[in-house]
Amino acid sequence: MKYPLLKSLLALGTIGLACSCSEKSPTNKDGEVSFVPCEDALYLIKEGYIILQDFRVTDINGNQVGTAYPVQFTNYVIIKxxxxxxxxxxxxxxxPKRVKTLPGDPTKCSVVPPSTQVTSCVNAWYLAADKNFLIYDDYTVTDEAGATAGIWNFVPNSTSTIFISDLSGNLLVNNINLTSLPIISGDGIFYTITEPAFLHIDNTGRYLIYSDLSVTDPSGNLVGSFDIATGTIKSKANGATITQADLSKLPLLTPDSKCAYYIPPVIPSSSSVYVPPIVSSSSAYVPPVQSSSSANPPKSSSSQVKSSSSSQPKSSSSAPVTGQCPSIKVKSGGKSGSGWATRYWDCCKPHCSWPEHANGNYSRQCTNKGKNESTDWGGGSVCSGGGLMTCTSQIPFTIDGCNEMGFAFAAVPASDGGSCGKCYQLTFTGKGKYSTDDNHRSIKGKKLIIMTTNIGGDVQQGQFDIMIPGGGVGMFNGCSSMGWGPQGEQYGGLLSDCEKESNYKPTATLKCYKNKCESVFSSDSEAKKGCLFLANFMSGAGNPLHDYVEVECPEVLKAKY
Structure with missing residues (x-):
């Protein structure tokens, strides 16, 4: 889903996993509501519904009756x-004639004891069992350090009781009532790590302790060292004791921890650096030239690629023409880390097409089924009753002869405000976030250059939500007027459909997905081509892991932005 948090809900405080306490309270002063939430909520006067801060909707007795869905870029919600x-x-x-604030009672909120070192960058339920878990609203489950432990789902015919399975589908915990669990409020703090590190938190600060006994702050700045003999953290500045820490009781942050930014250590070897083919001093795409002279390498010694692996084949006339990939330049001081790629296409007007977000650098927007560009930047989105939508010209694409690099547009976390028009290079690791199969392994080393046109309130740090037709509409479906076929699973789209239909067999999944692209987008060749990008370039790999680095935007993407 792609929407800014509603100002009216922000007035309640940070939107997150509000506690919906089932305990009844006395009737309030208006004589209407017998339920008092543990945090401020909104009360619909006419309908008698209460909207909690996690968008659940209850009756006046606190029984859940549905969910509130925000209408993009408005103060409206739809209740289902x-x-x-x-x-x-x-x-x-x-x-104010329809809605009033219903004050909450914090004493009714379950809280984690303040002495615990369990924290989270985003809101989570906390389950203390034989092994303790953090449960997130994106259906993931981690250990106390944020390392992925499994997934959760609702028990059939229940909206509050869940079960937890590991990544292989084995049951870990059953029949857990979410409303009875304490909630850890997200602190928004992410930890920059270069290798696994112990996390220590106390009233003096937060510290990452590495295997070489160096100690950094959450941003990765060196602050001192750890003295094993005394179990103390010593200051870098003067050697004084900052605090004590017991390593045996500390959670271990790893590269896949939910709240970790993983930056691989720099390896001083030319083999670790991507050196793109150089075709000119410009970073613009140069189309193939059909004369025989175009196969000769540039004459300037400054543009020669020294590695023998880049030399041109000399014998076969059918050898592919090389040197067509744009030169990708890493942005000095830019962001980097690791994460995973998801997919979506909701047809809504992009976040970066709104004047208040674009800062003059507008992403294109369209009418007429995504085919006609429009400069009516103040116009409404099809996802909220307007006529503006995503342009189908922003489908992902490749360049002939540049087989290991693709290009796409994407959404980044809403917390990364001001990201419109930024570019990142994703290098796929050959593994998947939840499982790894041959489709994931086949794209190892491939690079996807993305340009941001959107944000997502449901997109996490390190995650890039790639715009791919048929990738799933999310919360808002603006595609109903496109004349396309069924778009598949709400989250995951056609590929998720095929994974289930093929029992997660990679070859069968890929074949199924290609067939669905052909049939669903039979009336729209452009959208069909974008759909097939996931099959042809990404081999149908679902949620692939990647390392990413911020780069200067190449002309081939800027021309379509």
């Missing part, structure tokens, strides 16, 4: 019941 049937079509949360 537990069977996804509309209860309230649209309600303006800024209308």
């Amino acid at each position: 019941d537990l069977n996804q049937v509309n209860l309230v079509n649209q309600v303006d949360l800024s209308d």
Whole structure:
């Protein structure tokens, strides 16, 4: 889903996993509501519904009756019941005649004891069992250090009782009532690590302790060292004791921990650096020239690629023409780390097409089924009753002869404000976030250059949500007027459909996906080509892991932005 958090809900405080306490409280002073939430909520006067801060909707007794879905870039919500049937079509949360604030009672909130060292960068439920878990609203489950431990889902016919499975599908915990669990409020702190590190938190600060006994702050700045003999952290400045730490009791942050930014250590070897083919002093794409002279390498010694692996084949006339990939330059001081790629295409007007977000650098927007560009930047999105949408010209693409590099547009976390028009190079590791199969392994080393046109409230740090037709519409489906076929799973789209239909067999999944692209987008050749990008360039790999680095935007992407 791609939407800014509603101002009316922000007035309640940080939106997150609000506690929905089932304990009944006395009728309030208005004589209407017998349920008091543990945090401030919104009360719909006419309908008698309460909207909690995690968008769950209850009746006046605190029983959940549905969910509130924000309408993109407005103060409106649509309320649907537990069977996804509309209860309230649209309600303006800024209308004081319809909505009032229902004060919460913090004493009714379950909290994690303040002495615990368990923290999270985003809101999570905390389950203390034989092994302790953090449970997130994106259906992932981690250990206390944020390392992925499994996934959760609701028990059939329940909206509050869940079970947890590991990544192989084995049951870990069953019949857990989410509403009874304490909640850890996300602190928004992410930890920059270069290798696994112990995390120590106390009233003096937060510290990462490495195997070489160096100690850094959350941003990776060296602050001191760890003295094993005394179990103390010593200051870099003067050697004084900062605090004590017991390594045996500390959680270990690893590169796949939910709140970790992993920056691989620099290896002083030319083999670790990507050196693109150089075709000219410009970074613009140079199309192939059909004369025989075009196969000769540039004459300037400064542009010669020294590695013998880059030499041109001399004998075969059918050898592919090389030197067509744009030169990708890493941005000095830019972001880097590791994460994973997801996919979506909701047809909504991009975040970076709105004047308040674009800062003059507008991403294109379209009408007429995504085919006609429009400069009506203040116009509304198809996802909220307007007529503006994503342009189908922003499908992912490749360049002939540049087989190991692709180009696409993507959404980044909403917390990365001001990201419109930034570019990143993703290098796939050959592994998947939840499982790894031959489709993931086949794209190891491939690079995807993305340019940001959107943000996602559901996109996490290190995650890039790639715009791919058929990738899933998410919360808002603006594609109903496109004339396309069914778009598959709401989250995951056609590929998720095929994974289930093929019982997660990679070859069968890929074949199924190609067939669906052909049929679903049979009336739109451009969208079909974008859909097939996931099959042809990414081999149908779902949620592949990657290392990423911020780069200067190549002309081939800027021309389509």
